[in-house]
Amino acid sequence: MVSFRSYLSFLLMLLPLYLTQSLPATAQTTAxxxxxxxxxxxxxxxxxxxxxxxxxxxxxxxxxxxxxxxxxxxxxxxxxxxxxxxxxxxxxxxxxxxxxxxxxxxxxxxxxxxxxxxxxxxxxxxxxxxxxxxxxxxxxxxxxxxxxKFRRQFAQVDTLANAERTKILADLSAPQYKISEIVLMPIPSRPLAKTHELVEQLEKAISDGADFNAIAAQYSMSGSSKNGGNIGWVQAKKLPSDILQAIENTRLSEKNIVLLKSEDFSYIFRLEGYREFGFNDPRLDTVSMARAVLMLPPNISEEAKDAQISKLKAETEKINSCDALRQYHLSLGSEVLGQINNIVIEKLENSFQQLVLGLKVEEASDVIQTADNELSVFMICSRVKEAPDIPSLEKLKEAEFNKLYSVLSLRYLMRLRRAASIEIKTE
CATH class of the missing domain: 1.10.4030 (Triger factor/SurA peptide-binding fold)
Structure with a gap:
């Protein structure tokens, strides 16, 4: 009878031949x-x-x-x-x-x-x-x-998620950050200094334009890695103090990538949003808006543009209803729509969010340049405060699961590595 070891050796001898034959015609590498x-x-x-x-x-x-x-x-x-x-x-x-x-x-x-x-x-x-x-x-x-393998530890997830939901409901106005994460920990083949070096290289790659989510999928040791590192909205007070301080400093500096290193964990966070008043933040309101859009001729001079801005401001500052602004928009001959319906303020570009937040219903905005050859005046027609979109229990369970995952995953993987037969072939 042929032993399993002999059979395995035979298969490994055949593997290079099989892989070479299965490569595309353009590949020249011998497997x-x-x-x-x-x-x-x-x-x-x-x-x-x-x-x-x-x-x-x-x-x-x-x-x-x-x-x-x-x-x-x-x-x-x-x-x-x-x-x-x-x-x-x-x-x-x-x-x-x-x-x-x-x-x-x-x-x-x-x-x-x-x-x-x-x-x-x-x-x-x-x-x-x-x-x-x-x-x-x-x-x-x-x-x-x-x-x-860790049933007892993960059995706590339901209890922790329910407790978290209760805390959220008790303070709906607590500030929130929307973040994605990359988490690295030292491992035997990559000690602390090498881990810090790697996380710095990854942060530089991201700052230079590399895909954060793809890097998270490849490198992150958190349970969120399979989802490209996406965490979503987190109450600020739930974050560890050092992480919270680093994220807040980054927000105030108007950057969006946070690098944080320690002896246990190294993190890269991407800051994707901020709600000062949590689930009660006015950015979560839904608005419908009217607008008047004036298209400018190509290569218009600055002097002529200023004159058009002054004229548009004079003709719109006394308009006090959306119907009137839409009618005025039609008189300008623009082909763009004069009405934008049911959009959440948070979905708008940041500078435009500030404009909308500063407007009262049926109050005309200042004239703003919305494109190279486009001047616009906006007016909020309606503003509705939506019910708080509390994370589902499943989402909260996922967050609690990921907290346990990082530590337990590394611990058990190192155990498997020590027990496994790992043979590295020399080049």
Whole structure:
């Protein structure tokens, strides 16, 4: 009888031949095995695609020098993904298949852009879609593993979420921040100094235009990673004091990226919104507006533009109803709509939010330039205060789950690493 070890060795001998034959015609790389984790092989093709994904995510050029810099990080990620999937299959053999539908939704949200689907965008960069999709599947499967392995700890989630809901309802006017996060912790293969160095590199990449959500999906050790790091609205008073201070300083400086390092955790936060009065913030009001729009001729002089502004102001400052402003708009011959209905103030561009918040109903605004050749006057026709949109219990459970996830995930993954047979093939 052939032993399992002999059979495995035979399969590993065949793997490079299979992978080479399965590569696209344009690929010139000969595939090989770069690591074996408890009998599961990671190929050089897997590694090359992972490296390319990290380079794309961080906005780096796909060249030999950068590929070498990212090789070790990419391989460590693939090892972790393999261990997560193995752990999931040992508990629920069909877990990877079950994760597919959910993973695809996250995949599109994280990697698609305004023009290309997630798959199209990755393929355009020479990356297999499965490289990113498999990582998301691994994180979903891993969530199930942790839930089963740490039942006692996660049993508290319902109680904590209900308590959080009670606290929210007791203070609906508490200030809130809308944030996304990237969370890193030191690990044996990346001690504290290296972790701090990495988080600084990621923060610079984001500041230079790299995709925050894609970086979160690749690097973050929080449960929010599978959703691109999205957290949503959080009451300011619920944040640890050091995080709150860093976020508030960033808001006041009119920036939106927060970097915070400690001996236990390193964070990058993206500040996406602020509500001074929480669920009672006037930015949550729904408004309908009338507007009068005057189109200016191309290449108009500043002197002529100033004259048009003065004329428009004089003709609109005595208008005191939306019907009258709409009629005036029609007289200007503009093709843009003279009415904007049912829009939440918070959805408007920041400077326009300030304009709307300062207006009373049926009060004409000052003349503002809304485009290169466009002058506008706005008037609020109606303003409705909506009922507070309290987070669902499921959303609150997710937030409490993610708090536990970061610590328990690392602890259990390190346990699996110590117990696993991990063979790294030399280059």
């Amino acid at each position: 090989s095995v770069v690591a074996v984790i408890d009998g599961t092989a990671i190929s050089s093709v897997d590694l090359e695609n992972k490296i390319r994904l990290l380079l794309l995510t961080t906005g780096k050029s796909d060249n030999a020098e950068n590929a070498k810099l990212y090789r070790d990080e990419a391989l460590e990620m693939l090892i972790d993904e393999t261990l997560k999937i193995q752990a999931g299959r040992s508990l629920t053999p069909e877990s990877l298949t079950q994760a597919t539908t959910t993973a695809r939704a996250f995949f599109e949200n994280i990697y698609a852009d305004e023009i290309l689907s997630a798959t199209e965008r990755l393929q355009a960069a020479g990356i297999r879609a499965s490289t990113a999709l498999d990582q998301i599947k691994a994180d979903i499967v891993w969530t199930g593993v942790l839930t089963q």
